[in-house]
Amino acid sequence: MNSRQDTPDHKFHRKALQVKEAQARVIEYAKLLDGEEVPLNQSCGRFLAEPVIAPHPFPAFNRSGMDGYALIAGDTKDCGQDRVVWLEVVDDIPCGAVPAVSITSGTAARIMTGAQVPEGADTVVMLEITETREEGGKSFVGLRKPQQAGRNITQEGFELKEGELVLSAGWKIAAGEIAALAALGVHTVKVLRRPKIGIFATGTELLEVDEPLQPGKIRNSNSPMLEALVRETGGEPVMLGAIIDDLELARSKVQMALDSYDMVITTGGVSVGDYDIMGDLVRENSGDMLFNKVTMRPGSVTTAAVRGGKLLLALSGNPGACFVGFQLFARPVISLMQGATLPFLPEWTAVLGADYSKVNNYTRYVRARLEFRDGCLYAYPAAIDESSVMVTIKDSDCLIVVPPEERGLSTGAKVRVLKLPGELQG
Structure with a gap:
């Protein structure tokens, strides 16, 4: 793989790939998983x-579409307002029963919605337009209007x-x-089979969710977010906790996870600081690296490598960048492992609902809220969409794609959006 990646060892020298090319590289390792039998109620x-x-055909028999009488339409041709045609009722067919007799000229069967239409009958007449009488111990149904063949019957194999x-x-x-x-x-x-995805975070500054705040520390919110995103995509997350900024510890954790699970996702430690150990770990085997920079904001430092045929995706520690990186790279891989035919986020066109003034050298994926109004779809960019900002993730149901050539966008502009999973927020 060295021919595909000519990034120098120095962490400040990174070869940036376009998002589409980076996506193409990671999905090469989205191996289809084995099949397994599950009960229908767990599928x-x-x-x-x-x-x-x-x-078998469905319906498996000619089915009545309403409560009424099954009969031969031709028997009603002489009906009129002043002429009632009377037919002998020879059967009563509740739903779930099998007709006892066939219908011949001059006869009919009382029938319920969903019941099997008897042989010989070619139409079902609704109960409300019939008359009934008893004579000589027999039941008769009368009609005053000619009926058409095939009415109110769902034919065998119709669906x-x-x-x-x-x-x-x-x-x-x-x-x-x-x-x-x-x-x-x-x-x-x-x-x-659902892919098993190993997840861990790096950073000495991280606290567990249930720990009280300490000076200089932050709670590890990325790992629970990734856990939820993996479940949402159909995978089985395996939480491996957070590790301090220790290269040897990270190396052993990553290798263990790659040996045990279908894919590994990490968050944090991929920038260019002195303690960004995931970047250092991937560079140790540069031949396995797929990329370590992408022309996108947020999340340009997103890094991917493959070891032993398993994909290692190292996402930014900034919540916004971690979220976007998962949507663009992890989601399609996890989806393809399960055989999904549409693994990428759907692309829609929307009208920009508010000005967006940021200018970037890279394509920006802006967290935004969608709203239908007057027959049009509007996208409202988050007021704060910095990489480090977490709270606007919960308010977003799409990402606005802002190309680098745009020098700011005005309200009313047509924009491309990537629809995030779930219901619209607005």
Whole structure:
């Protein structure tokens, strides 16, 4: 891999890659994981490992669309307001029952919504337009209006034919998919294994979430955020804690994690300071480095390497940069490991809702809030979008992509946005 990376050893000399090229490098190592069988009720959010084919038609029989009478439409051709056609009721078919007799000319069957339409019947008449009478111990139904064949009957196989593709491999299972699988009797589903993602933070300054504040220290908020992001993407996070700025300790932790898990994500220690040990650790084996700088703000120091076929993604310790780095690089890799067909954040076009005046040499990914108004989609940039700022992450449902050639953007400008997962905030 040395041919792909000519970064000098000195930490201040970094070869910056465009975001698209950096993404292309990391997704090369998004190896598809093995499949496993899970119960249907545990399959929500998982990705199918193989296609699902309909084992039988659905509906499996001609189904009544309402409460009424199943009959032959031709028997009603002589109906009129002054002429009632009477048909003998020869069966009563509740939902879930099998018709006892076939319908022949001059007969009808009382039928409930969802019940199997008897042989011979070609239409179902709603209960409200019928009349009934008893005569000689028999029941009759009367009609005053001619009926059309095929009305109020859902034909066998109307939704799915036997052998038809229901869901393709790589499809993400949600409520609608579970309904379809349940209707077809698919009670176990073969899905791709969730990737196990090792997560740890570096920094002597870090406290655990439950520790009281101390002078010069900060709580480790990035690791819980990454844990949530990994779960949101379908992975299984493995929390490895925080480690002090010790290169030997970091080296052993990283190697252990790479040996044990499908991917490792770290946060912190990738800048150019004297204690930025993750940058130093990756440079020890420069041939394994995919990149150590990206032309983006925030998160330009995002670093990626591969060891033993496993991807190591080292994100910035700044919360904003860590969040953006995960969305651009970790999310697509974790998604592809599970067979996702659309691993990247969806791109939308929106109208800028407020001026954005920052000028950058690199593409900037601005945390923003989306709002629909008067049939248009507006994007409002966060008032504070510095790399070190954490609180605006919770208020954002998209990232505005500001190219480096833009020398500030005015309200009303058309902008490209990357839609973040979840519901719109506004």
